[in-house]
């Protein structure tokens with residue numbers, strides 16, 4: 001470890017030198033961006049020895065390679081400074097230099113290599129495994145453009161490219177010498193020479209996958225893990241057949257951009273190329289190293305686990321088979337045994353339409369050898385199933401990997417792995433009992449639950465300085481390493497001194513968000529009002545629309561009666577969400593929210609009571625200001641639809657009260673805090689499933705019998721909104737009246753009641769503050785430190801390197 005960060009004086013000197021020698025300018029003329037680059041560079045050099053050392057220690061140990069198409073990392077500078085234990089030195093030095101550390105931290109671009117919850121989960125996992133000294137490394141794609149930047153123009157979402165790599169990415173190290181050539185297209189020739197199978201991939205279009213390694217700094221333990229990002233480049237193996245230009249254009253696209261779509265598949269071939277590129281390159285790199293070290297792959301399953309985050313990296317399974325059988329000459333059964341003992345799979349969805357499937361007609365030509373191997377896996381599995389259930393049994397059909405012209409990735413992932421986990425108890429139960437019932441019966445020991453979490457180091461320690469002070473004075477500082485210690489806060493829940501401090505903490509965080517929103521969007525919020533926040537991807541099942549309709553209803557009520565106005569406590573409704581660019585309905589909901597905002601914010605009769613704001617470009621960096629500022633956390637998905645949710649946990653840890661349905665991890669939040677400290681409403685998962693099954697739901701009846709619903713739905717199209725054409729929201733109205741798949745109208749009444757309860761409760765300060773404190777106190781379970789310990793105990797079985 002370098003001594004640069006030893007104290008403020010030493011650091012100042014090194015820092016000034018670094019700026020001057022990098023940019024050949026006087027320090028006084030340097031920009032905060034240049035200062036940021038210098039700081040990042042010094043820190044990277046500072047941790048280099050520990051990175052090297054970590055690799056050395058773990059080289060003969062069992063390790064996990066966590067494959068995820070998404071890592072929503074956000075900015076890394078603050079996290080790295082804090083985890084490396086040098087934040088205070090830097091802060092002091094900057095104070096002395098009259099520099100604002102916050103401003104310099106904000107010069108780092110937000111690494112948006114993901115869409116939402118799934119990608120942020122992977123990022124939180126990385127922080128926790130490093131803190132726990134577990135040898136776990138990430139694999140992903142080095143997308144040149146991350147998740148799009150969102151602007152709101154005339155109330156509509158407009159997408160702009162996210163050029164996060166435009167300058168330099170200070171943390172990464174390019175490892176050209178470890179590049180892997182990955183073949184696409186071409187055809188396969190099989191021959192048997194001396195009794196051995198020989199496989200030749202002819203006329204393949206090779207693409208070179210080049211790894212860029214990013215250090216993941218463990219909290220205060222000198223452990224540095226690696227996140228490996230693969231970039232697509234031209235391969236030397238490519239034989240120019242006259243199509244060079246086209247070849248370059250197509251290959252550049254592979255690591256060009258992240259699909260801004262978290263459920264359905266678009267640009268299918270390109271997406272499949274992305275999946276195979278990083279799955280194949282990642283696995284080949286590990287196996288090469290393993291072979292070099294141990295001289296054999298026979299012990300691979302003792303040393304390596306390939307953990308796949310959702311089905312996107314499932315091609316790891318046939319790729320492992322390909323290497324073991326084609327390249328190593330192993331017998332199929334031996335190779336299959338190794339493969340299945342190496343792979344573990346996390347399922348993230350219950351929406352059947354979101355389970356990944358690939359048309360064989362696209363899959364086969366693009367990946368000819370991987371396809372024949374998949375076919376063979378399927379053929380053998382089918383024989384096994386038929387022996388067990390009979391030729392025409394429904395189990396055979398439901399569990400097949402290839403059927404109806406499609407490759408079913410989840411089925412391949414289940415068959416080819418030793419562990420399948422869901423991400424919250426309710427989600428796992430639904431998987432086992434409904435969605436994947438045949439598999440769960442067939443492999444009773446394979447399915448398990450691992451409830452998601454969040455890293456409290458980013459979401460509390462880094463984002464909420466006031467709560468950190470309160471915790472220090474109540475439960476000490478050990479919670480940073482062990483969040484079960486937060487429980488100790490419970491005994492202060494009714495303590496008036498701590499309540500006062502909690503109130504001041506919230507006000508400070510609400511003020512910070514108020515300032516940011518005013519600065520960026522010119523909307524003025526009252527920091528003393530209730531901060532009611534719904535931030536997450538825009539999706540019908542998450543029901544931002546129900547929230548919006550409730551605001552319309554509330555506005556109607558407040559307008560109709562001065563008595564109601566008197567009893568109502570001012571409430572700010574804050575939304576943040578990106579909609580997939582082709583998800584037209586979701587984009588309409590954004591327009592609706594902005595149209596409501598325009599109307600209610602400009603009505604002098606209500607605008608002291610009711611404010612609505614849709615924040616632009618919700619991302620990880622924004623979330624760091626939003627999460628601590630909430631009084632009310634909106635978690636209102638249709639029960640059974642949200643696998644877990646993790647936004648709910650970030651809010652809870654920062655003392656927000658959840659208003660939510662019994663869905664995903666809300667169920668576990670409710671169990672932990674008890675019904676007095678959460679506001680639950682709506683149908684349960686069982687009631688929703690039964691209602692769907694009966695098929696008897698008539699949304700039009702809700703409209704006819706509930707005048708509040710009738711009024712609000714009519715207002716969508718009757719000229720109530722004066723600045724949009726009358727048919728602007730026709731589609732929303734029709735959708736609700738005709739189908740209402742996500743039961744917005746069905747749950748409306750109980751949501752209105754829950755909202756009214758929240759507004760009233762908030763006015764009882766001691767009760768509300770007690771609830772708020774209890775939420776933090778009970779949130780320790782939702783640290784990814786706990787989640788990762790469970791993965792390790794039940795799935796990975798690693799020994800800690802420290």
Ligand SMILES: *Cc1c(COP(=O)(O)O)cnc(C)c1O
Pocket residue numbers: 115116117118120535536537618619620623644645646647648650
């Ligand atoms: C945590 C997080 C999410 C996930 O939020 P949910 O409410 O669980 O859907 C999405 N995006 C960002 C930027 C996050 O930080």
